[in-house]
Amino acid sequence: MKTHFHPCSDADTERAPCGTWLGETSHTTGDWSHVTCGHCLRNKDRIKSAQAADEKVIVEQMGAMVDHMSSNQTPNGERAYQRLLDE
DSSP: OOOOEEESOTOOOBBBSOOOOOTTTTTESSSSGGGGOOOHTTTTTHHHHHHHHHHHHHHHHHHHHHHHHOOOBBBTSSBHHHHHHHO
8 A cells, every 4th residue: 555645644634635535544644755655756846835835824824813812902901812811
């Protein structure tokens, strides 16, 4: 059985980034040195750039959320995120 690249250890993943449908006996890894799937290896650059783009979007969304939470103050001047942390 081939080992496909998959950056997350999500058990509910149905497809590898190379497009191959995964089954119960399929193997995935986040370590490129263990990948044996030819499709994954041929598309390594595309898969890595897509992963980097996804991570960039996540970081930007997290930054926007932090900005929003830190600027959102309650009437008594308490920051909303601090109130959530204290609960």
